[in-house]
Amino acid sequence: MALERRKYVGTFIHSTSLTDLEICEEATIGVDENGKIAYITRIGDEKSTSEDWELFQTTKLDGNKFFFPGFIDTHIHASQYPNAGVFGKSTLLDWLNTYTFPLESSFSDTAIASKVYSRVVARTLSQGTTTACYYATTHVPATNILADICLKRGQRAFVGRVCMDRMSPEYYRDESTESAIADTRSCISHIRSIDPSFDLISPIITPRFAPSCHRATLAALGALQKETNLPVQTHISENTSEIALVAELFPEADSYAHVYDTAGLLTPKTILAHAVHLSPAERQLIKSRDAKISHCPASNTAITSGRTKVRELLDEGLTLGLGTDVSGGHTSSMLSEAREALFVSRHVAMTDGDNAKLAVEEALYLATRGGAKVVGLESRIGGFEVGMDWDAQVVGLGDTVGTDEIDQREGLLEIFGKETWEEKVAKWVYTGDDRNTLAVWIKGRLVHKRSGFNI
Structure with missing residues (x-):
């Protein structure tokens, strides 16, 4: 209308x-x-x-x-919203098993999904977030509910059904590569039925992270991306234990980034969350593929993953936006995330020198124009x-x-x-x-x- x-x-x-x-x-x-x-x-x-x-x-x-301009959240787990502020003393892998997987698995109940998703969309809108890259869960009906709610409320959203067929509890994982692809296609079809041109709501291919997917599943998702030209979102190099796990699970790969590249998942439409501990070779590979990075300072601090050297990434020509990473991050507020980005940059500056500090102008750019580039909509949103x-x-x-x-x-x-x-x-x-x-x-x-x- x-x-x-x-x-x-x-x-x-x-x-x-x-x-x-x-x-x-x-x-x-x-x-x-x-x-x-x-x-x-x-x-x-x-x-x-x-x-x-x-x-x-x-x-x-x-x-x-x-x-x-409206804020653009380039990385948020909508299903984890009830756990915002709850992470104990866990590091990433412990936190997933202790808090995250039990919560996400409950979204097999569509009543729970509807309640949580309605709340997180209402909350992010009230905080000025006009575009959000949402991770849902493995459940098709619940993921479709999230897409429906975003469309009804008018929020621009990238909605991804999470794919994971290993390194998670048996009660919460894809049965096989084939089922992961079939269920992902089902969610893509649903979003196409409610927003045929993906003008407001877009599907986004979502392997949780490399350790949670077998090689065959990553490769199949890469093939799906090539077929559909849809965006991709996943995690990379969030903390050192995770990186060690990737090296153990993918001994043939040169690096974490190389795992995604080999699978066809490192593209100009790929959003890589965290990127705290990238090697120089990985940064160059990501830049050469024109993949994008979602900086999540609140989460990186809360789960003690590390301090992303944002100035270094910017100086090397990488494209960055900000993500709240609820519920690793304690709040869905992008204004708060801009503040966290400023503070983390100052902690980096304590060892790397004053040039590492971000200015207010830079944090606001990352929350708007930078985020628009990350999601591929820089000609449509992020400024006036x-x-x-x-x-x-x-x-x-x-x-x-x-x-x-x-x-x-x-x-x-x-x-x-x-x-x-x-x-x-x-x-x-x-x-x-x-x-x-x-x-x-x-x-x-x-x-x-x-x-x-x-x-």
């Missing part, structure tokens, strides 16, 4: 490069009936739009509010340009403080009135939360609005 044209007036902020944020005050963006940006007028621009636009509704911001989809959020920083009275509903972020816009953005990144997300649109459709905010 076509939308009504609408104008958005106020301050717009978005990344124009890794290091630069464009801040446009008193600007106007017109969004057409297809949810795409039709025009942008900045201060000083000559009016270039038809008078017809004057007839359409306007959302106008004032005070400490601004429009910002004519022809791009209106995937956007309104960020409200609250009124300028005037008394010593604290209103808990407004969160921790406080504006005192002398801050520049750059300083306000920094305060949002370091002290903000979902209470500052006032409204969210995807392809021009309003998908979330905080109570009390008038559109």
Whole structure:
């Protein structure tokens, strides 16, 4: 159904490069009936739009509010959402067996799947996440429910049925290579039936990680990718024990990355989560295949996997975005993940020097434009340009403080009135939360609005 044209007036902020944020005050963006940006007028621009636009509704911001692109979560396990914040003292492999596999296996019950998936989609939307790369479980009905919920709520999503036929409990694994491929095809067919052009919801081929799949299964998934040209998501080099396990299970491979490359799974449409301990040869291989990386700093810290040297990866020309990696990561908030990326970079800088530090501008780029490149949609989402989809959020920083009275509903972020816009953005990144997300649109459709905010 076509939308009504609408104008958005106020301050717009978005990344124009890794290091630069464009801040446009008193600007106007017109969004057409297809949810795409039709025009942008900045201060000083000559009016270039038809008078017809004057007839359409306007959302106008004032005070400490601004429009910002929607966040893009390049790695999140939707099925693990109930365990967010629960990881004990485990490292990766122990954590999977203790917490993750028992939870995921329960999604054979579609009532459980529906409840959890409805909640995680609602929560991520409320936090400004307009695009998410979701891992589901091995269950076909439950995976299809996740796709249905994303479509109904209007969230742009890549939905992957997890493939795994070894290194997991017998009660929770694929029976064979053939069943893994058949069930994956079933989920692809379902998504094609509800969104034939994959315009909003796309299937994504999802081998959990190399140790959880036999060689034949990895190769079959690689062949499926070549046949369908669908994106791929998996994990790589999250921690040293995992890397040692890969070397034991695949002794013929030169490296972890080589395992995927041999199977045909290292492609320009592949998203590799974590990539904490890549060797120089692996980084070069990944770059040569134009595969992408999802940096998950909160999870890497929580499960003590390691510190990704993001500056090194960026300097070598690799493409990165951010992922929350719920429930290895403790929160589904991409704003929080940007903050975690900043802090982890500072820990790296303590040993590698100040150049390792990320700036606020860089963290926000990774959460938007970088993520858009990771999911292959950089021409459609991640910023504000004519022809791009209106995937956007309104960020409200609250009124300028005037008394010593604290209103808990407004969160921790406080504006005192002398801050520049750059300083306000920094305060949002370091002290903000979902209470500052006032409204969210995807392809021009309003998908979330905080109570009390008038559109």
